[in-house]
Amino acid sequence: MTKSAMIKEVIIQLLSDGGSHTVSEMKDYLAQKNMKDYSEGQFAGSVNNLLKNKRIEKIDRGIYRIAGTEIVLPKERNGVSMKRCFVVSPIGDTGTDIRKKADQLYQHIIKPVCEKCGFVTQRIDEFNASGSITQEILDALNDYELVIADLTGHNPNVFFEIGYRAKSQKPIIHLKRKDEIIPFDVPAIHTFEYDLTDLDMVSATKDRLEQVIKNFKYDEVKESKKGSNSFENNIMVASLNDILYKIDVLTEEIKKKENETIKTVIETFNAQKPEPESFETEMMKVLMPALIKNPDAVDALAKLSEKFK
Known part of the structure; x- marks a missing residue:
């Protein structure tokens, strides 16, 4: 039996339940029957042949059933x-x-x-x-x-x-x-x-x-x-x-409201957070109290800075 003939036989077997089935369901059923090594061309050709010979009929895009039969819902x-x-x-x-x-x-x-x-x-x-x-x-x-x-x-x-x-x-x-x-x-x-x-x-x-x-x-x-x-x-x-x-x-x-509130709090905090100060400013904050207490240290600091110029 040719590959196309086997595909047609399995499709007819699936549609024989009296219901309508999609292309996807047909392919899933073929896979259940261990039929996976076929091309899209072989599948499409088998479906078209069944349609041409009026063994199946298309009731909608990609949905088929046995031709001329009334759908009977399975009990x-x-x-x-x-x-x-x-x-x-x-x-x-x-x-x-x-x-x-x-x-x-x-x-x-x-x-x-x-x-x-x-x-x-x-x-x-x-x-x-x-x-x-x-x-x-x-x-x-x-x-x-x-x-x-x-x-x-x-x-x-x-x-x-x-x-x-x-x-x-x-x-x-x-x-x-x-x-x-x-x-x-x-x-x-x-x-x-x-x-x-x-x-x-x-x-x-x-x-x-x-x-x-x-x-x-x-x-x-x-x-x-x-x-x-x-x-x-x-x-x-x-x-x-x-x-x-x-x-x-x-x-x-x-x-959703909780997430929005958390987001707003974070954005508000970031907006109010001060810009980081420069290295020089930070150093001045550290040194200034000491220099005020010991004015002689100012001269020493000035002489030290001269060496690095």
Whole structure:
């Protein structure tokens, strides 16, 4: 079997799980199969051949799946039952800045955290477009155990979808880009901030997101009054997590102020510190008291200085 044929076989094996995978995930899977000695040309040629023969299809830049198949979220992974998370966010067209940032948030924050917590994620662009996309979205909002919504950009579809989710009384987490203000005041909406340009904040957001996901109760919420306890517990969890987040922010602000205060004290001290005096001045301070007490020493000092001229 040729190297390209082996690469294609492994790629098909990975995509056969029914999900979509990035180029990076394909290469990682090849490495797991001890296939590392291939060129970029061989890899790209294998992918292009699979596309040409319609064995796989491209659903986004660098993301592929088996052609003509509906994405089926796995119920188990490594023998562990998986829950489902529907990700609501502004997506935009391919190549736009909105799409780039949405993909970064999805791929680098939401998806890895959800997988770590036992969830498989799905975004609107990963749905099977052959059916009613609107109905699939509504079903996901109703049925999935968790919804994570990015309120950045004030997208009207996002606000509609979080409102629709509210009636299910199931867990939902709200995110927004740092320093962006929500255009209305709803006390029940607690948002966690992220900043894709700050790696420290990305790490902190992932930690907070993991904590929130693990704290929620994912019991079946029924339409009867019995479901109200689960709903109320989740509201309490969201509120507590929001308090913890604000404490973290306040702590960071205090540290920042402390650092600024220390810096100001140092700068003030340096500004008030007198300039070092010359050697001659220092010598005069030492000699002058002695010369005053012993005037004859002045003549002796003068004669001594003459010898060095």
